[in-house]
Amino acid sequence: MADRYASFAHSGPGRAVIRRLGLPDPPKLHRHRPGEPLVSGPVLLDGAPGGRVGDAVAKLLAAAGVELAEPAPRPLPDRPRLYAGLVFDATGITDPAGLRALYDFFHPYLRSLYPNGRVVVLGTEPAAADGAAGTAAQQALEGFTRSLAKELRRGATGQLVQIGPGAEQNLESTLRFLLSARSAYVTGQVLQLQAAPVAVPADWDRPLAGKIALVTGAAGGIGAATAQVLARDGAQLVCLDLAAAGDALAAVTNQVGGTAVQLDLTASEAPGRLAEHLAGRFGRVDVVAHVAGITRDRTLARMQPDGWDQVLEVNLAAVARATEALLAAELVPDGGRLVAVSSVSGIAGNRGQTNYGASKAGLVGLVRGLAGELAGRRVTANAVAPGFIETPMTAQMPRVPRELARRLNSLAQAGQPVDVAEAIAWLASPGSGGVTGQVLRVCGQSLLGA
Numbered sequence: 001m002a003d004r005y006a007s008f009a010h011s012g013p014g015r016a017v018i019r020r021l022g023l024p025d026p027p028k029l030h031r032h033r034p035g036e037p038l039v040s041g042p043v044l045l046d047g048a049p050g051g052r053v054g055d056a057v058a059k060l061l062a063a064a065g066v067e068l069a070e071p072a073p074r075p076l077p078d079r080p081r082l083y084a085g086l087v088f089d090a091t092g093i094t095d096p097a098g099l100r101a102l103y104d105f106f107h108p109y110l111r112s113l114y115p116n117g118r119v120v121v122l123g124t125e126p127a128a129a130d131g132a133a134g135t136a137a138q139q140a141l142e143g144f145t146r147s148l149a150k151e152l153r154r155g156a157t158g159q160l161v162q163i164g165p166g167a168e169q170n171l172e173s174t175l176r177f178l179l180s181a182r183s184a185y186v187t188g189q190v191l192q193l194q195a196a197p198v199a200v201p202a203d204w205d206r207p208l209a210g211k212i213a214l215v216t217g218a219a220g221g222i223g224a225a226t227a228q229v230l231a232r233d234g235a236q237l238v239c240l241d242l243a244a245a246g247d248a249l250a251a252v253t254n255q256v257g258g259t260a261v262q263l264d265l266t267a268s269e270a271p272g273r274l275a276e277h278l279a280g281r282f283g284r285v286d287v288v289a290h291v292a293g294i295t296r297d298r299t300l301a302r303m304q305p306d307g308w309d310q311v312l313e314v315n316l317a318a319v320a321r322a323t324e325a326l327l328a329a330e331l332v333p334d335g336g337r338l339v340a341v342s343s344v345s346g347i348a349g350n351r352g353q354t355n356y357g358a359s360k361a362g363l364v365g366l367v368r369g370l371a372g373e374l375a376g377r378r379v380t381a382n383a384v385a386p387g388f389i390e391t392p393m394t395a396q397m398p399r400v401p402r403e404l405a406r407r408l409n410s411l412a413q414a415g416q417p418v419d420v421a422e423a424i425a426w427l428a429s430p431g432s433g434g435v436t437g438q439v440l441r442v443c444g445q446s447l448l449g450a
C-alpha cells in the first residue's frame with residue numbers, strides 16, 4: 001500500500017505545504033546498497049575522561065576504513081565540518097555531575113550531522129556501574145539518548161549501547177549495524193552487549209557465508225525480505241511457508257537460490273517434518289528466523305475462541321515446538337542464532353490485540369528463556385519487534401489507524417520489510433555473539449510502542 005502522504009512530502013510543492021502547515025515531515029531514508037562503504041562520511045569520536053571503550057572503537061573504525069575526526073577547538077567555525085556520525089564514549093561518566101559531558105559534546109555538533117546521520121552513545125550497563133551515583137549516571141544515558149533521538153531530523157538516528165564488563169571487544173558487529181544504512185528505521189533504542197567469545201566474520205559483506213538459514217513465513221512481506229537479506233549476506237536459505245502460499249514461496253526461493261518447504265507450522269507433524277528435512281539436506285541449521293505470524297484482531301469481549309487459539313498457536317506455540325524439535329535433534333550447532341519476530345504490540349499492548357499482544361510478548365519470554373539455556377553453547381536467541389511495516393498484513397488495516405501508525409514515530413513514516421530483515425541479519429551474524437536475550441524494536445521510535 002503506497003504511502004501517498006510521504007510521496008507528496010518528498011515532492012517540491014508538497015514539501016513547501018507541509019513545512020508551512022507544520023505537518024509531519026517524513027525524511028527520505030537511505031537504505032544500504034551492496035558495495036557501499038560502512039558510513040558515507042567522517043565520524044566524530046569523543047568521550048568523557050576515563051572512558052574504557054573509546055580506544056577500541058577508534059581502532060576498529062579505522063580498520064573498517066572509516067574516516068575518524070577529532071573534536072574541533074571551540075568555538076566552532078561559522079561553517080563547521082559535517083559528520084556522518086557522532087560517537088560518544090560515556091563509560092567514563094561515574095556520577096550525575098559528569099553528565100554535563102553529554103551536553104558539551106553533542107550541543108555544538110547536532111547541526112553538523114549529515115542527513116541520515118548516526119548518533120551512538122556508548123555506556124556501561126547500569127547494574128555494573130559503580131555505586132548508586134554511577135548507576136544513576138549510566139541510567140541517565142537512556143533518557144538522554146531516547147530524547148535526543150526524538151529531536152534528530154532528516155532521517156538521523158540515535159542509540160545507546162550498554163557495554164557489559166569484558167564486552168569491549170564485541171562491539172564491531174553492533175557498531176557496523178548502528179552506524180550504517182542497515183539500521184535506517186531503528187532509532188531511540190538501547191542495546192546491551194555482553195562478554196562472549198565472538199567469531200569475527202572473514203568478510204563483513206558476507207558474514208553468513210557457509211551458514212544454513214531457515215526463514216519461516218518466507219513467501220511474502222518481512223519473511224521474503226529476510227530470506228533476501230540473509231542470502232545477500234552469504235547464507236544458504238531454507239524458505240518455509242504454507243502450501244497455500246506455494247507460488248509466492250517458490251518465487252522467493254528461486255530468487256535466493258534456496259530450497260522451499262511447504263508446511264503448516266501448527267500441524268502436529270510439522271516440527272518432526274522440519275527437523276527431518278533439515279537433517280536430511282544439511283545436517284544442521286545455523287540461523288533460525290521465526291517470521292511467520294498472523295493477526296485476528298477483535299476486542300477481547302468480541303473475540304471468538306478460535307481467533308484466540310489460532311493466533312496463540314501460529315505466533316507462539318508453534319514457534320516454541322519447532323525450536324524445541326530442532327534443538328532436541330541437535331541441529332542447531334554451537335554458535336547458532338535464533339531470532340523471533342515479535343511486535344511493539346507485545347511490548348506496549350494494543351487495543352484489539354489481546355491475542356496477538358500475548359503471543360508476541362510470549363516470544364520475548366521464549367527468547368529470553370532460550371538465551372539462558374543455550375548460553376553455554378554460544379547460541380544466541382533474540383527478538384526483533386517491528387512497529388508499523390508496509391506489508392500485506394498492514395495493508396489490510398482500516399485507513400485511519402493505518403495512517404496514524406505511519407506517522408506516530410520519530411521518522412514520521414512506516415518501515416519497509418528490509419528494515420526488519422537487516423536487524424535479523426545483524427543478530428544472525430557470527431560477530432553478534434555478545435547480543436542475546438534481547439528485543440530490538442524496528443519501529444522508527446514508535447510512540448505506540450513506548
Ligand SMILES: NC(=O)c1ccc[n+]([C@@H]2O[C@H](COP(=O)([O-])OP(=O)(O)OC[C@H]3O[C@@H](n4cnc5c(N)ncnc54)[C@H](O)[C@@H]3O)[C@@H](O)[C@H]2O)c1
Pocket residue numbers: 216217218219220221222223240241242245263264265266291292293294314341342343344385386387388389390391392393394
Ligand atoms: N507488518 C508489520 O507491521 C508487523 C509489525 C509487527 C510484527 N510483525 C510480524 O512480522 C511477521 C511477518 O509479518 P508480515 O507483515 O510480513 O506478514 P505477512 O502476512 O505478509 O507474512 C506472514 C507469512 O507467514 C505465513 N504463515 C502464516 N501462518 C503460517 C503457518 N501456520 N505456517 C507457516 N507459515 C505461516 C503466511 O503465509 C505469510 O507468508 C509476523 O510475525 C508479524 O506478526 C509485522
